[in-house]
Amino acid sequence: MPATRLDGKKIALEIRAEVAKAVEQFVAEGNAPPKLAAVLVGEDPASQVYVRNKERACEKTGIASQLDRLPASTSPTELLERIDQLNRDPSVNGILVQLPLPQPTGDGPALDERAVLDAVDPIKDVDAFSPINVGLLMQGRPRFLPCTPHGIVQMLHRCNIATAAKHVVVVGRSEIVGKPMAMMLAQKDGSCGPETANATVTIAHSRTKNLKEICLSADILIAAVGRPEMIRGDMIQPGAVVVDVGINRVEDRLVGDVAFDEAAEVASAITPVPGGVGPLTIAMLLHNTLLAAKLQAAK
Numbered sequence: 100m101p102a103t104r105l106d107g108k109k110i111a112l113e114i115r116a117e118v119a120k121a122v123e124q125f126v127a128e129g130n131a132p133p134k135l136a137a138v139l140v141g142e143d144p145a146s147q148v149y150v151r152n153k154e155r156a157c158e159k160t161g162i163a164s165q166l167d168r169l170p171a172s173t174s175p176t177e178l179l180e181r182i183d184q185l186n187r188d189p190s191v192n193g194i195l196v197q198l199p200l201p202q203p204t205g206d207g208p209a210l211d212e213r214a215v216l217d218a219v220d221p222i223k224d225v226d227a228f229s230p231i232n233v234g235l236l237m238q239g240r241p242r243f244l245p246c247t248p249h250g251i252v253q254m255l256h257r258c259n260i261a262t263a264a265k266h267v268v269v270v271g272r273s274e275i276v277g278k279p280m281a282m283m284l285a286q287k288d289g290s291c292g293p294e295t296a297n298a299t300v301t302i303a304h305s306r307t308k309n310l311k312e313i314c315l316s317a318d319i320l321i322a323a324v325g326r327p328e329m330i331r332g333d334m335i336q337p338g339a340v341v342v343d344v345g346i347n348r349v350e351d352r353l354v355g356d357v358a359f360d361e362a363a364e365v366a367s368a369i370t371p372v373p374g375g376v377g378p379l380t381i382a383m384l385l386h387n388t389l390l391a392a393k394l395q396a397a398k
């Protein structure tokens with residue numbers, strides 16, 4: 100039987116409607132609408148689409164937003180100064196710096212992604228990339244959850260896919276997805292989402308020797324390796340749940356990290372690309388922006 104498609108678009112709309120309602124309530128209590136500041140450096144076409152979609156999503160949810168477009172030639176000092184201004188601006192609740200940062204142009208110094216993310220005030224860090232927020236997550240007492248892994252947790256929960264006692268294999272070890280995803284699913288107490296914890300988690304990656312064997316042992320396989328269709332159908336255990344985080348542009352077409360048609364023959368459920376995990380990333384950003392506003396209002 101072909102796999103069930105896990106419809107990320109639909110779940111994202113559900114979450115966005117919940118956030119919009121909660122924003123309405125927050126404002127009715129006498130607070131200013133939450134505000135997100137996005138910083139986009141350079142002109143990466145995909146990043147431009149993502150920040151535009153974030154702005155539109157904010158607007159539809161009752162969240163204010165502002166976008167700083169900076170040229171690719173922006174120096175590290177200029178970018179850090181801009182982040183500092185946003186940190187100190189009391190009207191801004193959430194700050195995100197769109198990734199990837201551009202490669203250096205000409206003779207100018209490179210923008211150090213780590214230094215830039217470290218500069219965002221942790222209480223406004225709605226991407227949850229700062230070391231403070233990563234540390235809190237590691238310790239099982241998260242403040243903000245990173246948007247893409249949190250979206251996956253929400254999707255599993257809302258599709259009644261339990262993770263307790265399951266073997267989850269995460270292929271990919273990025274700071275944005277792979278590492279926090281593994282940590283969230285392995286948590287003991289469900290601190291990272293209702294009913295979504297207590298999994299036995301293996302992190303694999305493109306250099307894992309026996310990758311096929313490890314993938315075949317997964318009850319839930321999360322592919323976040325950034326290589327088009329690297330996960331083939333014969334790497335999937337019959338009946339496994341497959342979550343594809345990859346968004347790769349191949350000849351003007353979007354493909355995931357999973358060979359979808361092959362995988363759908365074997366899996367019990369699978370996320371498509373597009374329309375799977377991607378839309379959830381933006382929905383969880385809205386959730387975090389409201390959370391940031393609430394935390395700051397309570398201070």
Ligand SMILES: Nc1nc2c(c(=O)[nH]1)N[C@@H](CN(C=O)c1ccc(C(=O)N[C@@H](CCC(=O)O)C(=O)O)cc1)CN2
Nearest residue numbers: 149195196197198199226246373374375376377378380
């Ligand atoms: N500061 C951040 N930078 C980046 C993040 C992030 O969470 N924070 N994640 C990605 C990009 N991203 C959000 O920023 C993102 C990627 C994809 C989608 C999405 O909805 N994708 C659609 C397809 C859209 C398309 O046509 O390209 C889908 O999968 O259906 C949303 C957000 C890296 N940078």
